Amino acid sequence: MSDTTHVDDDSTAPRPRAVELVAELHAILDELQTVDLSPCTDAELTEVAAATERAIARLTVAGDRQINEVEARDLPRKTGCRTLMQFMTHRLRVSNPMRRRKQMDATAHRTSLGGELLPPEYPCLAEAFAQGTVGTAHVQAALDVLDRIPNAVDHDVKVAAERQMAEIAEAHTPADITQLGARLLAYLDPDGTLADDTERKRRRNLWVNRQRADGTAKLTATLTPELAARVTMLLAVWATPGMNNPNDPYSPTGSVEDANPEALAAAAERDDRTPAQINHDALNALLKAVLDDGLLGKSHRGLPVQLIIKADLDDLIREAGLATTATGTLLPIPDLIAMAGDVQPWLAIFKDATAVPLHFGRGKRLASREQRLVSFARPDGEVCSAPGCDQPATQVELHHAHKDWAKGGLTDIDDLAPACPRHNRMVGPKPGQYTTHIVRSGPHEGRCVWRLNAEPGAPPNPEHLNRRPDLPRRFAHHLNTVRDEIHGPTSRSGDQSRPDQSRPDRSRPDQSRPDAVGDGDSGRRLELAYRQLVHPPAPPKHFTNRPLRPVEAALARILADHR
Numbered sequence: 001m002s003d004t005t006h007v008d009d010d011s012t013a014p015r016p017r018a019v020e021l022v023a024e025l026h027a028i029l030d031e032l033q034t035v036d037l038s039p040c041t042d043a044e045l046t047e048v049a050a051a052t053e054r055a056i057a058r059l060t061v062a063g064d065r066q067i068n069e070v071e072a073r074d075l076p077r078k079t080g081c082r083t084l085m086q087f088m089t090h091r092l093r094v095s096n097p098m099r100r101r102k103q104m105d106a107t108a109h110r111t112s113l114g115g116e117l118l119p120p121e122y123p124c125l126a127e128a129f130a131q132g133t134v135g136t137a138h139v140q141a142a143l144d145v146l147d148r149i150p151n152a153v154d155h156d157v158k159v160a161a162e163r164q165m166a167e168i169a170e171a172h173t174p175a176d177i178t179q180l181g182a183r184l185l186a187y188l189d190p191d192g193t194l195a196d197d198t199e200r201k202r203r204r205n206l207w208v209n210r211q212r213a214d215g216t217a218k219l220t221a222t223l224t225p226e227l228a229a230r231v232t233m234l235l236a237v238w239a240t241p242g243m244n245n246p247n248d249p250y251s252p253t254g255s256v257e258d259a260n261p262e263a264l265a266a267a268a269e270r271d272d273r274t275p276a277q278i279n280h281d282a283l284n285a286l287l288k289a290v291l292d293d294g295l296l297g298k299s300h301r302g303l304p305v306q307l308i309i310k311a312d313l314d315d316l317i318r319e320a321g322l323a324t325t326a327t328g329t330l331l332p333i334p335d336l337i338a339m340a341g342d343v344q345p346w347l348a349i350f351k352d353a354t355a356v357p358l359h360f361g362r363g364k365r366l367a368s369r370e371q372r373l374v375s376f377a378r379p380d381g382e383v384c385s386a387p388g389c390d391q392p393a394t395q396v397e398l399h400h401a402h403k404d405w406a407k408g409g410l411t412d413i414d415d416l417a418p419a420c421p422r423h424n425r426m427v428g429p430k431p432g433q434y435t436t437h438i439v440r441s442g443p444h445e446g447r448c449v450w451r452l453n454a455e456p457g458a459p460p461n462p463e464h465l466n467r468r469p470d471l472p473r474r475f476a477h478h479l480n481t482v483r484d485e486i487h488g489p490t491s492r493s494g495d496q497s498r499p500d501q502s503r504p505d506r507s508r509p510d511q512s513r514p515d516a517v518g519d520g521d522s523g524r525r526l527e528l529a530y531r532q533l534v535h536p537p538a539p540p541k542h543f544t545n546r547p548l549r550p551v552e553a554a555l556a557r558i559l560a561d562h563r
Contacts, residue, residue, distance in 0.1 A: 054132030061130045064100075064108040067092070072111045080452040080461055082432045090388070099140065106143055122146065124166035134169045141174040142166070145181030150189055150199050157188065200224055215322070215330050239275075239282035242268030246281055253285055308393075309336055310377050324382045328392030365405050367398035371413050378446070380468050384420040385448040386434070387464035391420035399424050401448040402438040414438065417448030431455045439465075 032052075037045060067088065070076070076087035088097040104110075107126035110118045120126035125142055128134045134142075142165045149158055161184060168180050206221040223231065237255045238244060242264045245251035251267045252259035273281070308326040315321030315333050322330045367375075375381050376393045384391040385401070399419035403409035404427070415438060419427075427434045435451045444465060452461045 053135065057129060057132040057135045060136055061107070064104045067100075067104060068108055068110060077432060078455050078458065080432050080454040080458075082426065102143060103136070103139055106146075107139060122162045122166070124163045125169065128166050128170050134166075137174040138169040138177060141177040142169045142181070145177065145185065148181075148185055148203070152199075153188060161188065211330055215332060217329075234286060235279055235282060238286060239279045240264075240268075241271045241273075241278065242266075243278075244281045244285035245271055245273065246284070247273075254289070308373070308376065310382070311336060326376055326382065326393040328382055328390065365411060367411060367416060371411075371416060372398060374413055375416060375418055380447070380466060381418060383418070383466065383468075384423055385417040385466050386419060386423035386450055387466050389420060389423055389466060391422075393418060396420050397424050399427065399436070399448075401436045414446070419448075423450075429453065 037048075040048060067084075070087065071084050076082070076084050079087065079091065081087040081090070085097045085101065088094040088100065094100050106121045107129050108120060110120075112118055122143075125134070125139060129139055145165055146158075146162060149161060153161075164184060165177070165181065168177055172180065201224065203222050204224050204227075206223075207219070209218045209220065211217045237257060240256045242248075242251060243256055243259060244253050245267060248267055248270055250263065251271075252264050256264065271278075309323045309331060311323035311333060312321065315323070318333075321333050323333060323336045325331060372393075375398060382393050383389065384396050385399075396418040397420070398416040400409035400411070400415060401417035401419070402415040405411070409415060417436070417438065423434070426432075427436055429435070431453050433453050435453060436448055439445055439447050439449055444467065447465050447467060449463045449465050451463045454461050
């Protein structure tokens with residue numbers, strides 16, 4: 001079949017067949033998404049659903065072939081991307097490019113530097129994938145098993161294992177593939193003699209996965225025998241019932257050898273934690289001891305090696321919401337308040353003038369500790385300013401974003417932006433590098449804008465900034481919109497009528513005043529406490545001031561001290 005299709009005379013050039021096929025595919029998908037399924041019998045509906053799943057797998061294979069062609073034509077470099085991974089992430093919107101690349105290397109035909117078409121690494125698995133008899137999850141589960149085959153295994157054994165895994169993938173679920181693969185690995189190396197020290201070092205890893213919606217995170221690891229021995233020794237002396245229990249104020253802390261036997265026995269009687277929870281609390285207690293003893297050193301990338309946390313004042317007043325650490329971890333406000341009693345806080349106060357030197361001009365190239373702390377306390381300062389980068393503040397440098405130091409840039413806080421080492425080195429005038437500057441006005445004032453440089457003659461890439469959405473504000477907007485749609489714009493069922501916008505809302509402090517703080521009742525009480533500490537007038541007669549909570553009293557004292 002020809003790769004191009006002739007069209008009417010009014011067209012200037014024929015369209016490639018691939019472009020027409022994709023357009024036809026989308027037209028078919030539009031119809032498939034809305035077609036009436038009711039005439040199908042149960043058996044026909046089952047077959048349609050199964051065939052659709054096979055088509056999804058086959059489309060993935062077609063996409064892998066197209067990505068291979070993209071790489072062969074060097075399109076990532078031509079569009080300003082430094083790597084194929086970057087092109088796949090930003091231009092093709094591939095959700096997991098590393099995983100997809102591993103899948104392509106194993107199942108796709110690749111083109112060598114000499115233009116030769118190379119067969120897939122695992123041909124049997126690739127054939128099943130191309131036919132749609134296995135899906136992406138099946139392929140990835142099989143690859144995880146094949147990757148664990150020791151290097152010392154003979155080649156013919158590896159080929160036979162690949163064929164066996166392809167058969168398993170066609171007939172079983174991804175979870176079954178993992179279990180059956182473990183049995184195959186045990187059969188290939190029953191006594192473990194093929195997995196030498198080099199193999200164990202190759203497979204070692206430890207990952208702290210992304211936080212879930214509730215703030216918890218999963219820790220996964222493959223430990224070497226040496227580290228496994230140390231971890232088990234730690235758990236043997238720190239992770240015993242009654243020890244290091246955060247829910248018991250009388251629980252002994254540290255090693256079981258140093259604990260009072262009677263206090264430990266009493267704490268063990270009260271301990272209702274599971275073994276896994278005891279292990280968790282032991283690790284937490286050990287890391288706390290390491291931080292308290294200063295064993296991590298004095299500074300890391302200019303930041304003090306301490307728990308550096310920023311939180312919104314309104315959240316502290318409400319004792320709700322989330323704070324952010326310098327490592328990018330989200331911490332519930334109640335946990336922050338509980339931790340604050342044992343730490344020395346760093347307080348960031350933003351005013352028109354400050355005694356802390358934040359502007360060095362040409363007198364100093366590297367940013368100071370104070371500049372790094374202020375940068376972290378800025379909006380979105382907890383991560384690299386490059387678009388799409390989530391490297392935390394502990395892993396970034398302060399980049400001369402408005403004008404490079406070598407070209408006369410200033411080491412002033414207004415001209416600096418956080419940038420991880422990789423993105424900091426990618427700034428420059430060449431194609432594939434970034435051009436940056438600081439926005440001086442508008443809603444994005446003070447933020448760093450990044451533009452990926454394209455090849456000469458190519459259309460310029462758009463500017464991007466790494467601005468995270470204001471989730472509380474946007475959620476409040478959506479919630480009000482939903483309530484308006486349900487209850488109407490003037491009143492809501494079971495709620496008070498909306499305040500008249502033409503009259504001032506006395507429940508909110510005037511944000512134009514420099515001493516206005518907080519929001520709602522808690523904000524009024526905090527503002528009143530602040531005024532009483534600075535200018536002790538009598539409170540308004542109509543205002544009843546109940547006693548402040550401890551966090552509100554502490555904040556009021558801090559505001560008075562920094563007035």
